Amino acid sequence: MPLAVPFGFDALVRRFLPDAVALVAVGLLAIGASGVLAAGADAAFGARFVAGDLPGITYTAARCAELREYAPSATSCEAAAAAHHTTEVIWYRIAAGVAGIGLLAVWWWSWRRRRTYTRSGLLAVVGTATFGLAAAALGALALDALIQDPGRAGAGQWLTASFVAAIVAVSFVARVPGVRPRSAAGAGS
Numbered sequence: 001m002p003l004a005v006p007f008g009f010d011a012l013v014r015r016f017l018p019d020a021v022a023l024v025a026v027g028l029l030a031i032g033a034s035g036v037l038a039a040g041a042d043a044a045f046g047a048r049f050v051a052g053d054l055p056g057i058t059y060t061a062a063r064c065a066e067l068r069e070y071a072p073s074a075t076s077c078e079a080a081a082a083a084h085h086t087t088e089v090i091w092y093r094i095a096a097g098v099a100g101i102g103l104l105a106v107w108w109w110s111w112r113r114r115r116t117y118t119r120s121g122l123l124a125v126v127g128t129a130t131f132g133l134a135a136a137a138l139g140a141l142a143l144d145a146l147i148q149d150p151g152r153a154g155a156g157q158w159l160t161a162s163f164v165a166a167i168v169a170v171s172f173v174a175r176v177p178g179v180r181p182r183s184a185a186g187a188g189s
Helices: 009-045 047-051 061-070 077-114 121-148 155-173
Strands: none
Touching (some): 009 121, 121 155
């Protein structure tokens, strides 16, 4: 005999699963967007800014040789490590964004087919909290990297992610029930 759940677990899953899938899809898309920004930071400021090592990080000779295989044009082990890690930061994030596009497409197709999805305020609240906390934590990592070695310690990977997370958090705030931006006309009253 199946266990009876008093609060209707099936109904609960049907109600909140679309929100959870949407939140994961938005998260993956945000990661992808941060990969695109990391590529821009690499072009503008270089690989050391995006994914350079903090002071005191060293590599064995074998690991240096391996890194130089990934970045043959690098002039040092440190430069090879930064180039290799920057490539990983950019392309792994972009791959996550592509997965987010796929998940969002499945979510959208399912919603269009069933026509039963109604937005809940829970998605907006959880999205605001999740991305707001992510922006703060990633911003703290960026600040730490900048303090330890300004411009070279990989702060760019954290800054790009923090920037995107903050934008997504703000976009979710605008969707929280009862929270509406004040108009310019009403700002003074």
